[in-house]
Amino acid sequence: MAASGPAAADGAGTGGDGRGGESRGGGVRAALDGLTTRGRSFLAAGVAAVICAYVLGQGDLLRVGLLLAVLPLVCVVVLYRTRYRVVAGRRLGPQRVPAGAEARVHLRMDNVSRLPTGLLMLQDHVPYVLGPRPRFVLDRVEAGGRREVSYRVRSDLRGRYPLGPLQLRLNDPFGMCELTRSFSAYDTLTVVPRTEPLPPVRLAGDAPGYGDGRQRAxxxxxxxxxxxxxxxxxxxxxxxxxxxxxxxxxxxxxxxxQPHRARCTVLLDTRAVAYQGGGPDSAFEWAVAGAASVLVHMLERGFEVRLLTDTGGALLGEGSDGFVGATQDSADAAGLLMDTLAVVDHSDGLGLSRAYDVLRLGSEGLLVAFVGDLDEEEAAVAARMRQRSGAAVAFVLDSGAWLSGGAVPGPAEDSVRRLREAGWTALAVAPGASLAELWRYAGHTRMESGAPGGGTTGSSGGWS
Incomplete structure (x- = not known):
């Protein structure tokens, strides 16, 4: 769980001691601005009654008018002069969740003053994609007391979402005045792509990771x-x-x-022109989730992995080549990669040439690509990427078919055919397809044919 540091707020209009960076009040004018509808109505009715009493010469009406006008002002003064301090904290568990999963946010409120509080209302700011804004009412917190409340957040969309700041509303017993204090502390919820466990299939060639086919340095x-x-x-x-x-x-x-660790590069096509539509069920989101699943699977199998995009840049890496997993724990490396994929978005690029330039300079290893719509030129560039990889698997998504929910049409099949002729194990991805089934099918296809798509066998790169 992640916990934010304590933040303090003062019930008085002048603000608190500054711990946690709480907002400052604006003095008496801010307190008068805090009059509720009821308070303003009482004040207006009192002023009107005083005027009528003066015009009509009615002493009883004057006393009633003064009572109506003074009551909200007294509530403002009492609420403004009340000196109690509260400290708030937030715990987020877990801090990183897959898309569609829930996280629970725990709020803690401590009254560190010598006086009990009045009516308090807590309100936490959350982005609209996480759900409605949570509100809680605390009737009374005794001196030195503590209250804890919690709420759940959920998002089907990847991203990093700020939680907070927490707002505290103070009310008088009659509901005439309401003052708002804000804490500056906030937390960040990271919604990562959903990952799918993949079956342990294996292609012909070297064993993965530290297996029997490892090389000695x-x-x-x-x-x-x-x-x-x-x-x-x-x-x-x-x-x-x-x-x-x-x-x-x-x-x-x-x-x-020193064993030589096998390497795997996951190429994610992020070109905006390669995908149509959006949302959690779009082709692009399937590609991001597929890349996340392969990265996690390969790290668990002992590979060094690299996440590469069409822009030619490795999104995360320990060295200049962008691979992770050599000196990190696989869980830590997977967490860093998931954080990176949580915020990956479309690029303005038009081709895959930059990614090809990176791959042709690198060492041989497994290449897994998730690509969108490819024209003839880009399909040819993708085909040439196979030359520097030990084994190459491509998942081709036709975003038009995903947008309409139909079967994969001809353009995607043409790209698949070109990649297979170049030595790829290429598969067209239908809308809603299971990556685990495609992964198993790709492994069986290569084991039976000896090469992807019936082509010639490439260099002996194994994968699992």
């Missing part, structure tokens, strides 16, 4: 071939290399064999 063939390094706290003393220790004058240990 260093080989220990004998005592003379050892590449030593400096001793680090926690190293096994049995690995001390005494010959190097005597040579360098400091404790040296044998370097362990």
């Amino acid at each position: 260093l080989a220990v063939a004998g005592d003379d071939d050892v590449i030593p390094r400096e001793y680090r706290y926690g190293d096994d003393l049995r690995r001390v290399h005494w010959r190097s220790t005597a040579r360098y004058g400091e404790l040296m240990v044998r370097r362990e064999e």
Whole structure:
């Protein structure tokens, strides 16, 4: 859970001590502006009664008018002069949720003054996509007391949504005046793409991650071939290399064999011209969710992964090549990638040439692409991307079919055919298709044919 720091607010019109950055009141004028409809009505009726009493010479009516006019003003003064302080906090659990899932927001209100509060109303600001604005009424909070309330938020759309600031409304017992104080603290809810668990299929070639087909970066063939390094706290003393220790004058240990981790690049086509329509059920959102599912699946299988877009930039990465997972925990790397995909949007690009320039300079590995509508030129560029990958899988979405809810028409099939001829394992994605089923089918297709789409077998890149 994520918790915001405490924020303080003062019940008086001059504001509080500033902890948490609460808003300041505007003095007596702000208090008079806080008169409710009831308070303004009482004040207007009182003034009218006083005028009528003066014109008609009615003493009793004058007393009634004064009572009606003075009552809301007394409530303003009492509410303005009441000195009590409250501290608010917010806990968000969880801070990162998939699209369509609910998160619960816990609000805590502490009265740190010596006086009990009057009627309080809490209101938290939330974006409209998360649901209605929550409001809570607290009748009375004793001195040193605490109240906790909670509400749920939910969004079908990806994004980062601010929660807060929290507003506190103070009311007098008669409902004549209402003052509003705002806390400055807020939290951020990250709605990430929905991920789908993928089956453990495998293509012909090397085993993934640290499997049997892994390559060794260093080989220990004998005592003379050892590449030593400096001793680090926690190293096994049995690995001390005494010959190097005597040579360098400091404790040296044998370097362990370093496995070469398999790599996977996920290409996400974000071109605005490649997709039609919008919303949680659009083709673009399916592509984003598919990319998220593949990234998480590959991290769990021990791959280093990279998220690449049509703009040619890796959206997140530890090094210049943009791959993650080498030095991070897979869960942490997946969380960072999900945060990145939560805010990915359409690009203004018209082609895939920038992504091709990045891929042709990189090392061989698995390439998984999620692409939208492709014309002949862009289909040819995508076909050439296969040359530098060990295995290549493409999911082609026809946004027109997704927009109409019909079957995948000819243009998408033409792109699939071109990619298969270039050595891709290419699949057309129908509206509402399951990525897990397509993933399994792609693996079986390559295992049976020996190459995607019946083409020639490429370099031995395995995937799982």
